[in-house]
Amino acid sequence: MNEISVQLHSWLCMQRECLPLAVRADALLRALHACPEVRQAFFLRWQASTAIYSHEGNAPHLPPGFGDPLQASDQLLFERLQQEPRLDLAALRQLPCWLAGRVRRAGLNHGQALALALDEGQPGLLLIELQEHAGSDWLGLVHQLLLAVLASLPQQARGSLLLGSDPQPSLLLDIDARPLQLNAAMQALLGEQSLALVADLLPVNAPQLVRACLQQGRAIEAVEAQHAGQVLMWTFMPDAAEQQVLARCRPATAQLQAEREAAKASRLYRLITENTTDLISRHTPDGCFLDASPASWTLLGYWPEVLRGTLVQALFHEQDQQHLVDSTREALEQDGYHTMTYRIRHRDGHYLWFETASRAIRETYTGAVVEVVSVSRDITARVLAEENKRRLAEVVEANTDLVLFIDPNGHLTHLNPSARHALNIEDQQPLPPLEKLLAPSDFQQLQRHGWAAADAAGVWSAEVRLLPQGPRAPLPVSLVLLAHRGRDGEHYYSLVARDMTERELREAEQRRHQDELAHTARLVTLGELASGIAHEINQPLAAVVNYASASQRYLKALGANPEAASKVAQGLERINEHANHASEVIKRLRAFLRKGQRRTQALDIASVAREAVRLCQWEASNWQVTIDEQLADNLPPVYADRILLEQVLLNLLRNAIDANREAHPGHSSRIELSAAEQDGQLCVRVWDQGPGVVQGELEHIFTPFYTSKAEGLGLGLSMSRSIIEGFGGALEAHPGTAGGLCLECRLPLLRGEDAERLVGL
Template sequence: MNTTLSPLLANDPQPSLLLAPDARPLAFNSAFQTLFGENTQALPTNTAALVKACLRQRRAIVEVEAEVGERILLWTFIPDDNGQQVVARCRDASDERREAREASRARRLYRLITENTTDLISRHSPDGRFLDATPAAFRLLGLWPEQLRGSAVHTLLHPSERRQVLLQAGAALEVEGYHTLTCRVRHADGRYRWFEIACRAIRETYTGTVVEIVAVSRDITLRIEAQETLAHSARVATLGELASGIAHEINQPLAAVLNYSNASLRYLHNLDHDPQARERIAQGLQRINAQANHAAQVIRRLRAFLRKGPRHLQALDIADVVGEALRLCAWEAGQAQVRIEQRLGPQLPKVYADRVLLEQVLLNLLRNAIDANREQHGTQASRILLIAKAMDDGLLVEVCDQGPGVAVERLDEIFTPFTTTKADGLGLGLSMSRSIVEGFGGSLQARPGEAGGLVLCCRLPANNG
């Protein structure tokens, strides 16, 4: 074998060898011998065909891959001017090719996920326009990704929620970089569907500026409807449990109406003999009217509480909602010798929620506290403290009882469905309350009271509309 190499080939830092037209090795440079000795197994398996093609076409053939153990080599075959020999050079491309393969696998996986996921994955510019969306857009919104690109997100949101949703999401993404919201989104057919949307801000590495927002959206209409049906059933059951107190509240004005009407009839019989009878009859009729209106108001409140229909998110004064919840449980608290003390802070912001559902949550928290006090104190007098105070991003309502409390390690368990310590309870009240509050964009948690008992902490978003 002729082992004489040209200075150019001998000094080549890359493994190289000289091949005859039949692919026999003629010479090796030192870099090749250092790595492989004179073993030609490092060459591609089709080297003979490559050499022939290289000489016949009189051009170089590049980037031919060959695997040697864990190495990935890329070979280049270069013909000489006379068409009698071929120089074969290789370089180690193991890291490069493995990274390329990993990237290719990642792209295939990403494409597999995005094209087959039932959730809508979308990219948005900081000003809220669609940059891209997965094919699930058509199934969920009736719009193809091409139709969404460049359109503004706010055009799909329900008009009554649009401002609140955008302000709340924008503030959370700017500070925390992540936000999950529940809102109504318009389908191409004009109907609005409930969506749960998880958003994450993508920031520029050095400045921290938000350059893009990635969102994952899921249609939860069926879940919301099931939740509302369950909540309605729970309200019906609650009113059944409060029937005695409700009957008492209605009986009071009815009894007053009966008394005033009997008195008015007596004065009517003495109208000719008693000069003050006419005035007293008028007073009686006014009082009958006032008591009848009071009874009608009680019935209207009950009908509103029993309302079944889609949730209506709006700006609410927490004092009004607290007052309605207190009226519904006042008789039950009185029977248990429980005094409910309110501490509502000044200038409380309006909250963004559904009135009936929020009233139901507060009633659940208050009744839970009444049960805890009754368990701890029996028929002895006790107190529940209801606190409402403004927070940076909304409102905090705390219901503090004087019950036996809950161990720290079990605080999360009390929100698990069907977990209860009551003999006749289903264990759905707190679980359902948490789901309702989270649907408003808030949270419901528990902590031990400083002097014992349990504190239920309900955070509600402020209305920014």
């Protein structure tokens, strides 16, 4: 009920102040809506010129009626209300008038229409729809009360305490800060909200402010309150006689935001000025310091107060002084803005590179320059970086290596002179696609592995062949792909290629010399095995002689001995068998002594090892040495030259035989030859039962000309290690677990592309 009374009081004040009819109508409807029994209320003003009732105020309107609006008329209803000031809505709906159709369309059933003139001589109509459960008898009392109030309003002059025409939202509060009246502006601020929202609009300490205002007898201004993102600034004015307070508010959101933004900007400007690494300074037109930011100490070693009154040109490098002064003065006079790069002296005596942007401040009427504001920054690091970049560019251009720059899309962007010359590309000639400069297999390798590896690790390298333009031969190079990222996020690549033609020639020559040396070593080895070889050849030859002699005897007795023919045939078969055996021995020797380019191929290590065992088998038997072969038949293939690999294994076996002969003279001994796959490599091990080698001399046994034999040259193990390393493997020596020495030969198990490439060498 408090809200209803406040709303009615406010309406009466507005009615008394003769505010516009729309404002008073909205206030009356707001008071009626505060009653829980009222569902809807409408105020309509009679228009005599058109003979219809039309809406007044901002409240929701009824829908239009039925029929032609040009033929609309509420004259019958107007005459009926002259005789009967109150009319039930059910009766109104039955009248043949325009408003009856509007009421029917709006679905208004329960309520009454009350004749009410808010202005003298201006008839009006108040439609009130009630809740379904509410009775309508009390509407008669409301109608009588409204008519009596309107008739008894004092005819006083406008200008009461609560000014209805006050453009600012205003409230009349009692001593407990409860609202008594509110003006139209406050009604508009509240909108459709309940009067209870007023408490949310007031400052949180409104009761204390009201009491303080009345007790102290003074106005309290600029009290801030916030609600729903809005800021309201309240003023409380006391009325001591009535013990009431007029509270007026104004929206201050935009103003406070602007003030706060200005204060924030001021703080930010001060914060930037005091903490920026750039030097902000003010100067007279002739260059004298007026002020400087604290960055002057960090950059130049001078505090701002020391610089005041100092000519800035006194800090310039002597070679730049006059030129900078003249050009700056001229640019500021003509354009008002100037940027320059120069050297300036630090307090410690060294020079820095500065970049300064200056703006002229002019006198308003004459346009003369009265002050200069400058912002300076230290660009020493940038200048040095640019100088280093220039020097690096000179190095790239003068480099004898081929340097190619590539954009992120894989397109060539620049070639240094060495690259253009090597690839036969003229200076003005367009750059070809990168794939035209690489063999297909090399380009696929770059696509599959190169870019990703360079992005991840920054570098990727490979041995490839570049294809020059024109009839030139492919160029073998060692290629390095580098990924670069600039500070601005720029992403690009560079290819650095070193011509490996001379290296390949040297390697080929070295391989030729090594092959010559290996061939000589094989000759020496066969010389040492001469007696065994002679025995292995003489034995089948002696058998051939014996079988030939026996066959001749049987041929003479063909007539007397019926079995002679079969004996001759048997002898010829044995002769053929032993002759083939001697032939195989000769073939093995010739293959072992073969001289020519090395031939890399896939080899069965077990077959090569057994052939080496056969070559030294007679020597082993002669010294009572048993060679125990532990060779599986399903070992993976290795890629090597068969003769060279066989020579290495023969060297290892003969060294083991010599070691066993030295440790066990006249007694039987044993050598173990094994092969197995381990950690992606094929390991071939030769264990002997010799005296072994002390730990400090293990590595020396592979040194050329190092030997413990009186008649040895010391080249066998050294050459064997070189041969194995040429196949990508390793040859090492370890003490045997049960004494003696273990020589371990590790060969890589190459598969796929690597195997194909190795076979093609």
